[in-house]
Amino acid sequence: MSTPPTPSEYADLAESIAREAAALAARRRAEGVEVADRKSSVVDVVTAADREVEDLVRRRIAEARPDDAVLGEEAGGTDGTSDVTWVVDPIDGTVNYLYGRPDYAVSIGVVRGAPDPATWEPIAGVVVAPATGTVFRAVAGGTVTRDGAPITASSPASLAETLLSTGFAYTADRRRGQVAVLAELIGSVRDIRRGGSAALDCCGVGEGTVDAYYERGINPWDMAAGSIVAAAAGAEVRSWEAGDTRSFLFASPAVADELEALLHRAEAAALGVAPV
CATH class of the missing domain: 3.40.190.80 (D-Maltodextrin-Binding Protein; domain 2)
Structure with a gap:
């Protein structure tokens, strides 16, 4: 029986996949974006790139971790036989993406248990902003960085x-x-x-x-x-x-x-x- 990955190894894999996905999203943005569908309202759009990027992320997860579950914004959930779930937003900030604004990201979180924020146990998370190349990476309860440099929350006086x-x-x-x-x-x-x-x-x-x-x-x-x-x-x-x-x-x-x-x-x- 193989040894489960460490949280840092999950973060390594999430970062590798997110970087590749971010590069694809940036290429598709440069080529021009098409609205593929609408969800909850006329302004809640899905682009063809959303679906293509999520497909890429799912393939990479399946290749590396075939027993893990995946919950993605566009394709929903797929079951796994391990207790680990990858929670994926292929392009978070789709309207920004549609308009050519830089505030959009590829987001990949790894959690243990059902993909419910009220109950899941966080393992690792990576957020990559394709327009700037910025990479946020964290291991739950451990290291957290922006582009490799440690970050910390603020402390406002009031x-x-x-x-x-x-x-x-x-x-x-x-x-x-x-x-x-x-x-x-x-x-x-x-x-x-x-x-x-x-x-x-x-x-x-x-x-x-x-x-x-x-x-x-x-x-x-x-x-x-x-x-x-x-x-x-x-x-x-x-x-x-x-x-x-x-x-x-x-x-x-x-x-x-x-x-x-x-x-x-x-x-x-x-x-x-x-x-x-």
């Missing part, structure tokens, strides 16, 4: 000095609710940013270019690798039920408690949900 990033869903009703929550927050934080890639927002918390990232309704593939990066860099990773979906917060420990409490109050006021 909530009022906290730069918060966020994102929006693709359905109109949920977007309206998200904006209503932000209206309750904007007077209490330094400012709010919206980048368009959950994976890169999580990594931003890990490297301290934002102090926190909050969003309702993100999917496991959106944040699997990025959450491992953020946590390994010292950020708090929290989630809770908020009405019909889950809210996620990735934050500097210096403000995590206060920001989470503020978010509970803001969601209750804006969405009419019971305070957590």
Whole structure:
């Protein structure tokens, strides 16, 4: 019976695959992008490159780890016989990708157990930004780097000095609710940013270019690798039920408690949900 890979070996494989996938995504972006389909709404697009890049990632995982499960944004889940799942977003930030904006990423997280953020055990995560070549890499509970250099979460002095990033869903009703929550927050934080890639927002918390990232309704593939990066860099990773979906917060420990409490109050006021 072969010895299971170490977390670092999982990270090595994830990085190798993510780099190859990122190169393919960048080539297809340079050639021109076509919308292949729409999902939850007219603005929730899938490009042909999303599917091609995910196909590549799945092939590479199957070649190296045929017994592992895979959960991908475009092709869904495939079962495995090991207890390891690869959680893949081939192009996180597809709308940015479509418009030629640089904030998109290949995201590959490796977890133990079912691919549910509430229960999985993180192993390793890699996020590669093809437009810049930036590589975030983390081993859960171990090393975390940007382009090989160690990173760490920020330590803002107060909530009022906290730069918060966020994102929006693709359905109109949920977007309206998200904006209503932000209206309750904007007077209490330094400012709010919206980048368009959950994976890169999580990594931003890990490297301290934002102090926190909050969003309702993100999917496991959106944040699997990025959450491992953020946590390994010292950020708090929290989630809770908020009405019909889950809210996620990735934050500097210096403000995590206060920001989470503020978010509970803001969601209750804006969405009419019971305070957590």
